[in-house]
Amino acid sequence: MDAGITAEELQLAARNHGIPLEALRHDVTPLGLHYLLTHYDIPVVDPATWELSVSGHVERPLTFSLDALRERPAVTAPVTMECAGNGRARFEPRPISQPWLLEAVGNAEWTGVPLRAVLEEAGVRDGAVEVLFTGLDRGIEGGVEQTYERALPLDEALGEDVLLAFAVNGVPLPPQHGFPLRLLVPGWYGMTSVKWLTLITVLDAPFTGYQNAHAYRWRADADDPGEPLTRIEPRALLVPPGIPDFMSRERFVDAGPVVLEGRAWSGWAPISDVEVSIDGGATWARADLEPPAGPRAWSRWTFQWDAEPGEHVLACRARDAGGRAQPDAAEWNVGGYAHTEPQRVPVTVR
Amino acid sequence: MDAGITAEELQLAARNHGIPLEALRHDVTPLGLHYLLTHYDIPVVDPATWELSVSGHVERPLTFSLDALRERPAVTAPVTMECAGNGRARFEPRPISQPWLLEAVGNAEWTGVPLRAVLEEAGVRDGAVEVLFTGLDRGIEGGVEQTYERALPLDEALGEDVLLAFAVNGVPLPPQHGFPLRLLVPGWYGMTSVKWLTLITVLDAPFTGYQNAHAYRWRADADDPGEPLTRIEPRALLVPPGIPDFMSRERFVDAGPVVLEGRAWSGWAPISDVEVSIDGGATWARADLEPPAGPRAWSRWTFQWDAEPGEHVLACRARDAGGRAQPDAAEWNVGGYAHTEPQRVPVTVR
Numbered sequence: 001m002d003a004g005i006t007a008e009e010l011q012l013a014a015r016n017h018g019i020p021l022e023a024l025r026h027d028v029t030p031l032g033l034h035y036l037l038t039h040y041d042i043p044v045v046d047p048a049t050w051e052l053s054v055s056g057h058v059e060r061p062l063t064f065s066l067d068a069l070r071e072r073p074a075v076t077a078p079v080t081m082e083c084a085g086n087g088r089a090r091f092e093p094r095p096i097s098q099p100w101l102l103e104a105v106g107n108a109e110w111t112g113v114p115l116r117a118v119l120e121e122a123g124v125r126d127g128a129v130e131v132l133f134t135g136l137d138r139g140i141e142g143g144v145e146q147t148y149e150r151a152l153p154l155d156e157a158l159g160e161d162v163l164l165a166f167a168v169n170g171v172p173l174p175p176q177h178g179f180p181l182r183l184l185v186p187g188w189y190g191m192t193s194v195k196w197l198t199l200i201t202v203l204d205a206p207f208t209g210y211q212n213a214h215a216y217r218w219r220a221d222a223d224d225p226g227e228p229l230t231r232i233e234p235r236a237l238l239v240p241p242g243i244p245d246f247m248s249r250e251r252f253v254d255a256g257p258v259v260l261e262g263r264a265w266s267g268w269a270p271i272s273d274v275e276v277s278i279d280g281g282a283t284w285a286r287a288d289l290e291p292p293a294g295p296r297a298w299s300r301w302t303f304q305w306d307a308e309p310g311e312h313v314l315a316c317r318a319r320d321a322g323g324r325a326q327p328d329a330a331e332w333n334v335g336g337y338a339h340t341e342p343q344r345v346p347v348t349v350r
Numbered sequence: 351m352d353a354g355i356t357a358e359e360l361q362l363a364a365r366n367h368g369i370p371l372e373a374l375r376h377d378v379t380p381l382g383l384h385y386l387l388t389h390y391d392i393p394v395v396d397p398a399t400w401e402l403s404v405s406g407h408v409e410r411p412l413t414f415s416l417d418a419l420r421e422r423p424a425v426t427a428p429v430t431m432e433c434a435g436n437g438r439a440r441f442e443p444r445p446i447s448q449p450w451l452l453e454a455v456g457n458a459e460w461t462g463v464p465l466r467a468v469l470e471e472a473g474v475r476d477g478a479v480e481v482l483f484t485g486l487d488r489g490i491e492g493g494v495e496q497t498y499e500r501a502l503p504l505d506e507a508l509g510e511d512v513l514l515a516f517a518v519n520g521v522p523l524p525p526q527h528g529f530p531l532r533l534l535v536p537g538w539y540g541m542t543s544v545k546w547l548t549l550i551t552v553l554d555a556p557f558t559g560y561q562n563a564h565a566y567r568w569r570a571d572a573d574d575p576g577e578p579l580t581r582i583e584p585r586a587l588l589v590p591p592g593i594p595d596f597m598s599r600e601r602f603v604d605a606g607p608v609v610l611e612g613r614a615w616s617g618w619a620p621i622s623d624v625e626v627s628i629d630g631g632a633t634w635a636r637a638d639l640e641p642p643a644g645p646r647a648w649s650r651w652t653f654q655w656d657a658e659p660g661e662h663v664l665a666c667r668a669r670d671a672g673g674r675a676q677p678d679a680a681e682w683n684v685g686g687y688a689h690t691e692p693q694r695v696p697v698t699v700r
Contacts, residue, residue, distance in 0.1 A: 004354010010439060011599045013363040014451050015370045017382075022391040023525070030524045032367075032382035033392075039596050041372040042383075089360060097597065101364050141596040174380045175373070246389050246491040247447065249361045 005089070009099045018103025024239050024263050027107070027293060027300070028078065031169055034106030035190075036176055037083050037098060039148050040139030043196050047180045052164070056132070056201035059123030066180050069113055070166060076111040077161065077186065078297035080265040084189035084216055084229045087330065087339025095336030102237060102343055107263070107298045110184050112165030116158050119202070124154065127204045131157040133183050134199035144210045150194055151207035152185065161186045161296060164197065186296035187231050187267035191216050219334040226334075232267030234326055235340045236274045236301065236318035242347065251347045258305045262316055264289070265298040269322035274301040280313035280344065281328070287316070307349040314345040355439070359449045368453025374589050374613050377457070377643060377650070378428065381519050384456030385540075386526055387433050387448060389498050390489030393546050397530045402514070406482070406551035409473030416530050419463055420516060426461040427511065427536065428647035430615040434539035434566055434579045437680065437689025445686030452587060452693055457613070457648045460534050462515030466508050469552070474504065477554045481507040483533045484549035494560045500544055501557030502535065511536045511646060514547065536646035537581050537617035541566050569684040576684075582617030583690045584676055586624045586651065586668035590695050601697045608655045612666055614639070615648040619672035624651040630663035631678070631692065637666070657699040664695040 005013070017036040019029060026033075047066050055061040083104035088095055090102075098104075119131070134149040156162070163184040166173060173179040178195030185192040191211065207213075217226030239261050242253030264271045270292070275284040287301040301316075319325040330341040355363070367386040369379060376383075397416050405411040433454035438445055440452075448454075469481070484499040506512070513534040516523060523529040528545030535542040541561065557563075567576030589611050592603030614621045620642070625634040637651040651666075669675040680691040 004356060005360050006354060008598055010355050010363065010449060011451065012597075013360065014368045014449075014453050015599075017367045018364045020365045020388060020392055020526070025394055026525070030526070032384075032386070032524050032526055034382075036382070038370060040594050042370055044375055099360060099364075101361065103364050139593045139596055140602060145593075174382050175376070176370070176380070176382055243489045243495075244390050246489055247362075248358055249365075252490060
């Protein structure tokens with residue numbers, strides 16, 4: 001980190017919750033430990049008056065109450081979600097926004113109604129290209145007053161695993177995760193999964209609103225129009241072993257056999273390899289990889305380490321079946337997105 | 351904030367969760383929005399093998415399984431908990447530790463077994479002075495390797511409202527709140543309510559361990575042995591009105607009548623007065639105060655504001671029935687504790 005975190009960044013860090021890395025031990029992230037990014041304020045929504053409207057370029061505009069949605073056939077799936085800005089505070093120079101280090105991820109069991117069935121019921125008309133999802137949260141961003149909304153290409157919106165989710169880990173969505181309903185687009189960065197969802201609008205022309213046209217684009221410099229962020233790049237994280245120092249979070253491990261463990265995920269393809277280094281990335285060895293609980297859930301991995309006294313720097317990196325892999329050095333970009341340089345964990349073995 | 355937040359502080363801020371201030375709207379803080387400070391790592395505990403031991407200066411040492419505790423008569427109470435370090439990052443110079451601004455608070459419904467009945471069953475022997483509570487979380491702090499443990503004076507431990515809590519908001523404790531059992535000392539700062547509790551030891555001499563003798567003491571300077579932090583000082587917080595700017599969190603409010611709302615609490619006595627200022631503290635007016643849901647729960651307050659276009663700085667402050675009140679300026683101390691200077695919320699009315 002090349003400069004002190006600013007007061008504005010601290011305000012954001014105090015609001016937006018990351019997963020404490022030791023909680024990567026849980027297959028399903030307990031409620032309250034899943035990462036959380038709220039652009040504006042968490043709205044308080046009265047479920048009795050809340051409605052979901054489906055309109056725009058469709059044959060039959062529809063409106064649903066929460067009860068009506070809950071009565072439809074629902075599915076439950078474990079899904080790993082990550083913020084596109086995860087790792088931002090590790091860039092130098094540091095793009096100023098929510099200063100995530102590594103912890104903007106979680107893996108929850110989401111329950112909801114397949115979006116595809118709802119869109120089919122409304123009847124998407126010829127010429128439709130995108131679907132816009134509008135939440136109830138309102139604020140100002142980049143000088144633009146707006147309700148949070150993001151569009152998704154039509155073919156992605158019709159994907160089999162896209163849900164209108166009303167429950168997480170077996171309970172109704174808590175306020176911070178989008179009560180009473182959120183979009184869930186497995187495999188995509190979290191900004192796609194619009195919370196406090198109230199409008200679905202099928203569009204016959206590409207959406208040009210802030211969150212698609214300005215934010216969440218990979219830009220090499222300020223003049224670059226950029227490419228949209230979409231699916232989650234591969235990443236592995238490890239549970240820091242041993243015990244921490246409170247202030248520095250430095251780790252202390254007793255010499256002897258240690259089972260390192262962690263998680264790995266990619267929004268593009270299943271994870272095929274996780275590698276671990278105990279010498280700061282000079283040499284790498286393969287970890288043992290377990291099958292994920294579902295096609296969009298993270299994979300647990302373990303690595304047997306014979307910890308010898310001294311100073312070590314642990315690292316891990318993932319590759320997916322499509323050949324995407326974590327880079328040795330993340331490529332700087334204006335928004336500070338997709339910093340997937342391998343995690344490094346200094347450890348003192350004693 | 352007089353200097354940039356350091357990398358170490360950011361690591362702590364990324365782990366330790368505050369309540370987003372708009373969540374003060376909820377009478378009972380939803381799980382996942384309550385503040386959370388974890389000194390070391392959140393341990394994973396197997397409830398089947400976990401035990402609670404009660405020993406030390408007692409007639410009959412006891413051991414309880416989780417089931418045995420759950421079969422005892424239990425009580426449920428709404429309790430406001432706050433971190434002693436809440437406000438630390440507002441001190442200048444800033445003491446380096448978890449950099450809370452204002453958000454280290456929550457009000458949950460805790461369910462558990464009265465500690466007093468358990469201590470009476472064990473039979474506290476004459477000469478006992480304190481009770482030590484030991485958790486399962488281990489780390490290094492101030493150069494001292496330790497398991498987190500804190501002692502409480504015997505008369506406080508025998509207080510009627512002290513609980514061995516196994517549930518919060520109607521569900522078993524999640525890992526981060528101390529699963530399977532935590533101490534809950536209503537009215538005291540949060541460090542007192544030891545999580546992942548496994549040992550209770552009645553002592554016949556004052557405890558001299560780190561968390562009582564070194565940490566959590568109000569010290570004017572490094573040479574001051576200091577006084578222990580105990581009960582929660584009074585504080586009022588308001589829900590920032592209107593809509594925020596994403597990056598700066600600055601607020602924008604439409605002109606006209608606005609109902610300001612917030613919460614106030616004190617660990618010493620019931621809240622008797624809340625005052626609101628719309629001119630940055632130059633003048634104050636009384637807010638309407640609602641009765642709390644219980645003797646240790648926060649009080650809701652509201653204030654009718656006729657918002658006129660322009661720039662305003664809102665502020666609020668509380669006083670309790672014992673005469674304790676928020677100071678105009680917080681008194682600096684080494685650990686950065688009990689910063690209860692009134693919250694100030696700049697607002698643009700348009």
